Amino acid sequence: MTQLPAQPSEPTLPSSSALVATLEELYQRYLPLRDGKVADYIPELAKMNPDCFSICIATVDGQVYEVGDSEQLFTIQSISKVFVHGLALEDYGRERLLTKVGVEPTGDAFNAIVLDEQSKRPYNPMVNAGAIAITSLIKGADATEKLNRMLDMFRRYVGHDIFIDVATYVSERSTGDRNRAMGYLMHHFGMIEDPVDDALDLYFQQCSLMVNCRDLAVMAATLANQGVNPQTGDRAVEAGYVRDILSVMYTCGMYNFAGEWAYLVGLPAKSGVCGGIIAIVPDQIGIAVFSPPLDFRGNSVRGVKVCEALSHQFGLHLFDSSRGCHNFLKHWSVK
Numbered sequence: 001m002t003q004l005p006a007q008p009s010e011p012t013l014p015s016s017s018a019l020v021a022t023l024e025e026l027y028q029r030y031l032p033l034r035d036g037k038v039a040d041y042i043p044e045l046a047k048m049n050p051d052c053f054s055i056c057i058a059t060v061d062g063q064v065y066e067v068g069d070s071e072q073l074f075t076i077q078s079i080s081k082v083f084v085h086g087l088a089l090e091d092y093g094r095e096r097l098l099t100k101v102g103v104e105p106t107g108d109a110f111n112a113i114v115l116d117e118q119s120k121r122p123y124n125p126m127v128n129a130g131a132i133a134i135t136s137l138i139k140g141a142d143a144t145e146k147l148n149r150m151l152d153m154f155r156r157y158v159g160h161d162i163f164i165d166v167a168t169y170v171s172e173r174s175t176g177d178r179n180r181a182m183g184y185l186m187h188h189f190g191m192i193e194d195p196v197d198d199a200l201d202l203y204f205q206q207c208s209l210m211v212n213c214r215d216l217a218v219m220a221a222t223l224a225n226q227g228v229n230p231q232t233g234d235r236a237v238e239a240g241y242v243r244d245i246l247s248v249m250y251t252c253g254m255y256n257f258a259g260e261w262a263y264l265v266g267l268p269a270k271s272g273v274c275g276g277i278i279a280i281v282p283d284q285i286g287i288a289v290f291s292p293p294l295d296f297r298g299n300s301v302r303g304v305k306v307c308e309a310l311s312h313q314f315g316l317h318l319f320d321s322s323r324g325c326h327n328f329l330k331h332w333s334v335k
């Protein structure tokens, strides 16, 4: 009789652990919060269920703690910008990339049509203009090779294959004139090369990748783990670029709430109009929250509340040396 090869063993999830109980308590605390509105400027996004809610924490040793709808798939949207920034850093290097896209927060909306007056660079890789410029720089002989390189990169972060939601992609593309306007403006100033439409297409595709909250937590934990996926051991990004990625997340990752977020929560983070937020506690954990209703700036209402509470409760603010952020894993005895 043929013997089936042994399956790789799953990391054990201590479902009854105190950490899960704490996440469950946060979930119950914010479940009744009904503020905010699901994004509807892209028709497909308007179909998201406002009641979906999940909180996940992945540790740098590969454990995942999850509550709520952690397997519900949704499109990654702007959270993709973080990871594509990393790929562009690998393709171009820090110095060269900086000549094309700045690292200054804008204080403007994510889709503002604005470039730095003097350099004509988009302000940073986390706003749409900067992200489109970053995506236009991804190397590859043609559109297919560029997309495949991007999918490979995302696969390393997530630890499994990752797919585009075609309906969202088509919806993004058919309502994407504002992004198109930015692309052509940057092309006019020599910041994006031909063909502009290929770059825009790749950008719409990256925004339409399907993930769930657990995937996002593992991706965040990969950044917390210096670029190595803690579950598969695969390197997703060169360790030397993790600091670049996290710095830009810290100053620009939460739309025009980034300053207040840095002040209150104190963690590098990124949100997307899907209602997802990731936050990173370097060398410790990746946090992901998913809840589609957004505030007027585009951040998940419940997501912001949960992250504020986690940061406060566990002392995660990076600059609060009296608190526990350096000892999260020890505190929960999960390492």
Ligand code: GLU
Binding pocket: 076, 077, 078, 079, 110, 111, 128, 172, 179, 207, 271, 272, 273, 274, 298
């Ligand atoms: N696809 C979205 C757009 O470009 C991404 C927006 C976001 O999540 O911030 O409009």
